Amino acid sequence: MSTDLQQRLSRLKELIQPGLIAYAPEQEPRSLYEPMRYSLSGGGKQLRPLFLLLSCEAVGGCSRDALPAALALELVHNFTLVHDDIMDHDELRHGRETVYKKWEESTAILAGDALLVQAFRALAGVEAALLPRVLAGFTAGILEVCEGQAQDKEFELRASVTLDEYYGMIAKKTGRLFSLACEIGGLLGHGTEQQVQGLAEFGACLGRAFQIQDDVLDLVSDKAMLGKDIGSDIRENKKTFLMAYLFQYxxxxxxxxxxxxxxxxxxxxxxxxxxxxxxxxxxxxxxxxTEIKRCITLAETALQPIEEEARNPLILMLTALAKRKF
Amino acid sequence: MSTDLQQRLSRLKELIQPGLIAYAPEQEPRSLYEPMRYSLSGGGKQLRPLFLLLSCEAVGGCSRDALPAALALELVHNFTLVHDDIMDHDELRHGRETVYKKWEESTAILAGDALLVQAFRALAGVEAALLPRVLAGFTAGILEVCEGQAQDKEFELRASVTLDEYYGMIAKKTGRLFSLACEIGGLLGHGTEQQVQGLAEFGACLGRAFQIQDDVLDLVSDKAMLGKDIGSDIRENKKTFLMAYLFQYxxxxxxxxxxxxxxxxxxxxxxxxxxxxxxxxxxxxxxxxTEIKRCITLAETALQPIEEEARNPLILMLTALAKRKF
Incomplete structure (x- = not known):
């Protein structure tokens, strides 16, 4: 990744992190706000808000205008992590105890709920004229994330799933938030309808590549680098890409x-x-x-409606992600 | 309650129930939508949407315009029930098993999450010009409900609380949704600022009366009529009105x-x-x-900015509620 882009990402992260923490102020009741702050300061990569802001800039928008939606999306992502960790019995995330493990389940349920509510509070800061469309897209997207999580849990109880079923599940569970990030970024940057559609497609392909890679890393990565338990997917009988492929072929x-x-x-x-x-x-x-590479090519192609120089940061981020080891 | 009002309530309920169920369609994944539908068809009293619609009509609005917000509020209420039942280990609600008991905790966490998301989907149907204000009020209100629930759980671990602490907690946990219902109803009915404030105050007083009565009914009601476990508040060391009063006096x-x-x-x-x-x-x-009676008088007084005949349905509902035995 170029130094130029790295500086740009650092600048964007300096907008995101304090913005996030403001949604978990140091106030009473502590049993609510402390676990929220803990989750929001866990050192996540903040990929979704970064892609949202870069998408906004890619169509010529000002990333400051898209910040409320970027924060909303990262709050939603944290909500899903806190609740999913309970459901998946995951005890480690980013090298630290998960919320339900550090406190208890009730605390984690409520902290997750409040993170989701805060996401909508953040979203209320979106330009009024665009709010109805953004809210509708945002809610439909999160509902799909819930559907994807439900399918993921249903799949755990099944002996096998097909690759198509797997792709359908991760499109909702993982792809939808990435797709939403890029789509809303394009919308708030006042991109053309074609650009917004292209960005949504880019995000969906990116999300698919990201999830398949995540599945692979659960098996081959170092626990210390990944910051979470290795092999937990096999133990939980998760239907990952590897599982679906194995049972199909x-x-x-x-x-x-x-x-x-x-x-x-x-x-x-x-x-x-x-x-x-x-x-x-x-x-x-x-x-x-092979599938990750194919998704990356598709993602790049989806960005055609955007001027070449303007789409470069998105493509550089995508390429850097595809090489990640954790 | 007059036959006239009863017919009016039936008519409103005929709008609410199918509207609600539409948010939990019979579709895949079943492990998500079935428990949602179960929760939404549990025979709740639908007080919050009714108060919202009546508040809208009380300031001269058309209740159909307020329906999306009314559904949103009832969806939020159901979200809180499904998650609170996990946290409070309550196994019965409206005479049936609670969601986490009938399925399991993970299912109930996710179904509750999706009910909250559906609430925001419903809210997106609100008149665009009012959406920013309604969304801001709605989210701030639900966050307070989460704060109230967190305090309620914190209080369980304490030997005693003062009556003031108790009032603060129930104002958030219970009062806020009633207050929100009446406030948003007034807003969507295009009431004056004074009327909207009066309705919010009415809802807050109503909520306080309702919760104190709930606390009393947990002790003295018949299990069969209440449809839930009797004495569960004492068993869970809940700081109810009775507890706070006892420890103070x-x-x-x-x-x-x-x-x-x-x-x-x-x-x-x-x-x-x-x-x-x-x-x-x-x-x-x-x-x-005595406190319930005082709240009812305060609630009635809060409705002064509304024409006498127009506020009657709200007052009749309030009086009927105060006499409830379940």
């Missing part, structure tokens, strides 16, 4: 290997290597890489 | 009696009678009645 033997490992509560380093070997033998790991 | 002996009962997991009929006797001896039950 893998040999019986490879499928049985993974089913055996999925029954365990903890996976040792050796067992993780066994899992990786089964996925590799089934061709799932290279298939993931 | 009761004798040591009465306080110890209640503390002993609060340590139990189940309360027998005899133990409930012991509790009622302690609260009566401390004067808490008659004090509750």
């Amino acid at each position: 893998g040999a019986q033997e490879q499928q049985q290997q993974i089913r055996r490992l999925a029954e365990k509560n903890e996976l040792s380093r050796e067992e993780l290597q066994l899992a990786a070997a089964a996925f590799t033998a089934a061709g799932a790991l290279p298939a993931a890489e | 009761g004798a040591q002996e009465q306080q110890q009696q209640i503390r002993r009962l609060a340590e139990k997991n189940e309360l027998s009929r005899e133990e409930l009678q012991l509790a009622a006797a302690a609260f009566t001896a401390a004067g808490a039950l008659p004090a509750a009645e």
Whole structure:
């Protein structure tokens, strides 16, 4: 990533972080605002608000005008993390205890609720003329995220899912917020209808690439770098890209290997290597890489309605993301 | 209540119920929409949307214009019930199992989340010119409800609270949604600023009366009529009006009696009678009645800016509520 873009991202993050924290002030009741602040200062990558602001700038808008929506989206993202961690029994996030683990479930439920409410408070700051459309898109999008999470949980109870079912689920659970980020950024930057559609499509492809990569990293990354438990997807019987691919194309033997490992509560380093070997033998790991590359090409193509120089920051961010190791 | 008003309420309910159910369609994923539909068809009294629509009509507005906001408020109310039941370990509501009990916690967390999102989708249908103000009031109100719930949970861990602390908590947890209902109804009916303020005050007083009565009914009502567990407040060490009053004005002996009962997991009929006797001896039950009457008078007074005939339905509803036994 160029120094120029890095400076630009730093400048945008300096807008985002204090804006976020203002939604979890140091006030009573502490049992509500402390876990919210903890979640918002967890050192997330703030990808969604960054993509929203860059999308706004890409169509010639001023990122300050899009800040309320960017904050709203990051608040929504934090809401999903706090609640999903309860549902998925995840104890670590960004190298720290998750909210429900550090406090307790009731506290995490309520803190997540309040983060979602704050998202809508932030959104109320959007330009009045655009508010009805932004609110409608925003709410429809978050509902899809809930649908995606529900499907993800339903899939855990199933022996297998097809790749198409997997793609449908992650389009909602992960893709929708990225797509929403870029779409709303374009809207608030007063882009043309074609540009806004292109940005939405860009975000959807980006989200798909991001989730497949996330699935791969759960298996092959270092716990210390990822800041969360490795192999938790297998343990929770999550239907990741690797799983869906294995059950669609893998040999019986490879499928049985993974089913055996999925029954365990903890996976040792050796067992993780066994899992990786089964996925590799089934061709799932290279298939993931191929699909990520395909999504990146699609994402780039979707940006055609935007002037070449203007779309560069988005493409640079996308490329940098595709290389991430955590 | 007059037959005239009863017919009017039936007519309004015929608008509300199908409107609500439309937000939980029979579609996939079932694990999301089924518990939502279950919650929305639980036979609640739909007081908040009714007060919103009546408030709109009271200032000369058309209740159809206020329907999106009325549905939004009832969706919010259902969201709070589904999540609060998890936090409060309540297994019965309106005579049926609560959502987390019938399904499981994860399902109830997500169904509650989606109900809140649907509330904002409904709200997006509000007249565009009023949307920024309505959205700002709505979100600030729901945040206060979250604060009230957090305080309620914090109070459970404390030995005692003062009556003032109790009033502060219920103003947020219960009063705020009633106040919001009447305020937004007035706004959408294009009432004067004075009328809108008066309606907000009316709702706040109504909410206080309603919650104090709820606290009393938890102790003295019949389980069958109330449709939920009796004595659960004492068991959960909830700081109700009766508790706050007892700890502020009761004798040591009465306080110890209640503390002993609060340590139990189940309360027998005899133990409930012991509790009622302690609260009566401390004067808490008659004090509750006095405070409810005072709130009703205040609520009536708050409606002064509204023409006498127009405010009658609100006052009749208020009076009917104050006499409820469940």
